[in-house]
Amino acid sequence: MHRPFVLPLAILGGSVAVAAECTTAAFEAILVNHPEATINLVEAVPQNGSFGQPDTDIPFPEKATNLQALCAVSINVKSSESSSYNFGLFLPDTTWNERFLATGNGGFGGGINWPDMGKLSQYGFATMSTDTGHSSDVSDGSWGLNAPESLIDWAHRAMHGSIVLSKEIITAYYAPPDGIKYSYYAGCSTGGRQGLKEVQMYPDSFDGISVGAPAWWTVRLAAITLQQGLYNRPDNSSGHIDASLFPAVVAEMEKQCDPQDGLVDGIVSDPFGCNFDFEALLCTPASNASACVTPAQLATLNKFYNAWVDANQTLVFPGAALGTDPTFAMGPSLSSLGYGLFQWWVYNNTEWDYTKFTFNDVLFADAINPGGATADNFDLSPFQDRGGKIIKYHGLADALIPTSSSIHFYKQVAQTLVPKGVSLDDFYRFFLIPGMNHCSGSTVAPWYIGGASQAISDITYSVPGYVDADHDVILAMVKWVEEGKAPEQLIATKFTNDTLASGIESQRPLCPYPKQAKYVSGDAKSSGSWECQSLY
Numbered sequence: 414m415h416r417p418f419v420l421p422l423a424i425l426g427g428s429v430a431v432a433a434e435c436t437t438a439a440f441e442a443i444l445v446n447h448p449e450a451t452i453n454l455v456e457a458v459p460q461n462g463s464f465g466q467p468d469t470d471i472p473f474p475e476k477a478t479n480l481q482a483l484c485a486v487s488i489n490v491k492s493s494e495s496s497s498y499n500f501g502l503f504l505p506d507t508t509w510n511e512r513f514l515a516t517g518n519g520g521f522g523g524g525i526n527w528p529d530m531g532k533l534s535q536y537g538f539a540t541m542s543t544d545t546g547h548s549s550d551v552s553d554g555s556w557g558l559n560a561p562e563s564l565i566d567w568a569h570r571a572m573h574g575s576i577v578l579s580k581e582i583i584t585a586y587y588a589p590p591d592g593i594k595y596s597y598y599a600g601c602s603t604g605g606r607q608g609l610k611e612v613q614m615y616p617d618s619f620d621g622i623s624v625g626a627p628a629w630w631t632v633r634l635a636a637i638t639l640q641q642g643l644y645n646r647p648d649n650s651s652g653h654i655d656a657s658l659f660p661a662v663v664a665e666m667e668k669q670c671d672p673q674d675g676l677v678d679g680i681v682s683d684p685f686g687c688n689f690d691f692e693a694l695l696c697t698p699a700s701n702a703s704a705c706v707t708p709a710q711l712a713t714l715n716k717f718y719n720a721w722v723d724a725n726q727t728l729v730f731p732g733a734a735l736g737t738d739p740t741f742a743m744g745p746s747l748s749s750l751g752y753g754l755f756q757w758w759v760y761n762n763t764e765w766d767y768t769k770f771t772f773n774d775v776l777f778a779d780a781i782n783p784g785g786a787t788a789d790n791f792d793l794s795p796f797q798d799r800g801g802k803i804i805k806y807h808g809l810a811d812a813l814i815p816t817s818s819s820i821h822f823y824k825q826v827a828q829t830l831v832p833k834g835v836s837l838d839d840f841y842r843f844f845l846i847p848g849m850n851h852c853s854g855s856t857v858a859p860w861y862i863g864g865a866s867q868a869i870s871d872i873t874y875s876v877p878g879y880v881d882a883d884h885d886v887i888l889a890m891v892k893w894v895e896e897g898k899a900p901e902q903l904i905a906t907k908f909t910n911d912t913l914a915s916g917i918e919s920q921r922p923l924c925p926y927p928k929q930a931k932y933v934s935g936d937a938k939s940s941g942s943w944e945c946q947s948l949y
């Protein structure tokens with residue numbers, strides 16, 4: 414068996430006594446030189462207690478539970494004449510591991526992510542999340558209508574301001590002799606973008622970040638979401654595919670692309686290397702009429718699974734990976750994560766007619782770049798120069814954010830840094846997770862690595878039984894930063910029915926891009942039966 418890596422202080426308990434009390438007065442004293450900051454609440458949470466704001470926190474209606482004894486704090490910060498943001502802190506009482514960890518948000522949502530803060534505080538981190546300056550559901554961006562300051566808060570200002578003030582508060586609260594030892598980040602989706610954006614703008618904020626399925630190309634992601642929806646519209650066009658046909662489409666992709674990893678198991682490890690024969694989907698006299706498509710419908714699928722390339726061979730956005738369920742983008746309802754960005758943030762007009770959407774709208778939106786949210790500074794060398802480490806992951810069946818956009822980002826960074834003599838493997842490793850949907854979940858594939866947004870209801874934190882850097886992406890990040898040991902693979906776990914109580918169904922290595930897991934021999938459900946190989 415492997416030797417578990419355990420954080421020096423986390424889990425075992427911290428050694429730094431709390432220097433201040435968990436009272437409003439104590440935090441008022443800490444913030445005395447910050448007129449822009451107001452305390453919303455300070456609450457002492459007992460051992461195994463819970464905390465959250467389910468009545469008002471729209472995207473995070475669940476409380477964090479099973480907490481260590483800690484101090485919960487919420488602070489409001491004025492960011493301009495017309496805007497402010499809130500952030501929350503969990504400050505463990507006796508189990509603080511002398512480290513800071515920030516987490517992120519999802520979609521256009523606005524709310525403090527107490528649930529992820531709770532899980533991440535179980536390692537002993539002092540954790541933080543910001544509501545990014547507004548209160549809304551993940552698909553609701555209407556708060557950004559004619560509100561440029563709110564857009565800046567969402568894009569990066571709330572995250573950065575919260576990080577800087579959190580570090581100051583943590584340092585005053587614990588008065589650690591050596592200061593905060595390390596600072597980390599973990600987030601998925603918009604949370605992934607927030608992590609990348611922060612290290613692009615402020616390379617000193619973190620020592621390590623773990624980012625999943627990053628929504629880094631903000632305008633273009635909305636553009637592809639809208640465009641893919643329009644591919645399948647109007648409903649009476651000859652190319653329209655009813656959503657009831659999508660399972661048969663995905664099944665054919667799984668059939669053709671599944672075996673290449675050495676095992677037929679319903680899991681496609683290499684959709685990009687699959688030489689898929691689209692014509693196998695065409696209706697013939699012998700076909701099951703509920704599981705085949707016409708040539709016009711096939712053209713729709715071709716567009717969905719291929720990149721959108723427009724005038725002058727411009728790559729607008731990569732296409733969906735083979736095997737991805739088209740329902741999110743091409744199903745009966747269009748996502749406001751697509752057209753909404755254009756209506757609310759670009760044209761400031763909720764009546765803007767998205768059915769007339771063209772590449773020119775994309776160019777116009779690029780020029781506006783709402784809030785400056787897009788995280789497309791591929792020169793990550795300032796972060797690398799200070800020893801920063803990035804672990805990135807993306808599900809290969811992500812229906813919300815095309816997986817290939819993460820590959821595109823990786824390649825852009827490589828193009829920028831490799832000529833400067835930088836080896837990406839030294840600071841940035843990228844793990845594709847076969848079969849995983851957006852940030853979490855798969856009915857068959859091992860997907861769980863204890864990352865942000867990867868809740869399993871009866872798991873308190875990490876990977877029970879495997880609380881180590883081989884299985885837990887948070888601990889892998891810590892080990893890389895603090896011991897200089899890079900993850901050569903990560904082992905993903907599938908719990909039966911995605912519940913801890915039902916036991917482990919299978920485990921499998923995830924490999925640093927561009928390596929892939931290949932079945933070698935033995936029990937296919939055991940990670941040791943697989944090997945990371947360079948296939949290209």
Ligand SMILES: *[C@@H]1O[C@H](CO)[C@@H](O)[C@H](O)[C@H]1NC(C)=O
Pocket residue numbers: 461478479
């Ligand atoms: C922790 O609290 C939960 C309820 O929130 C309870 O079911 C559980 O028994 C408690 N565990 C311990 C060890 O007290």
Ligand SMILES: *[C@@H]1O[C@H](CO)[C@@H](O)[C@H](O)[C@H]1NC(C)=O
Pocket residue numbers: 557558559560561564758759760761781
């Ligand atoms: C819409 O408002 C944003 C600021 O929120 C501004 O940048 C943009 O130019 C406006 N769009 C148009 C079409 O005027």
Ligand SMILES: *[C@@H]1O[C@H](CO)[C@@H](O)[C@H](O)[C@H]1NC(C)=O
Pocket residue numbers: 647649650
């Ligand atoms: C599709 O429906 C629209 C209005 O609902 C109608 O104007 C159009 O003629 C229809 N097209 C076809 C090909 O039936």
Ligand SMILES: *[C@@H]1O[C@H](CO)[C@@H](O)[C@H](O)[C@H]1NC(C)=O
Pocket residue numbers: 660661701702703704
């Ligand atoms: C035809 O395809 C549909 C949809 O995939 C499926 O439910 C049905 O069982 C199939 N019928 C036959 C005879 O295979």
Ligand SMILES: *[C@@H]1O[C@H](CO)[C@@H](O)[C@H](O)[C@H]1NC(C)=O
Pocket residue numbers: 724725
């Ligand atoms: C394509 O390139 C031509 C020649 O450089 C340029 O005039 C034109 O504006 C470009 N079109 C777009 C949509 O970028």
Ligand SMILES: *[C@@H]1O[C@H](CO)[C@@H](O)[C@H](O)[C@H]1NC(C)=O
Pocket residue numbers: 909910915
């Ligand atoms: C998993 O869920 C299915 C369907 O709900 C159920 O029949 C099965 O018994 C569950 N398996 C375990 C091990 O809990």
Ligand SMILES: [Ca+2]
Pocket residue numbers: 670671672673674675676677678679680681682
């Ligand atoms: Ca397979």
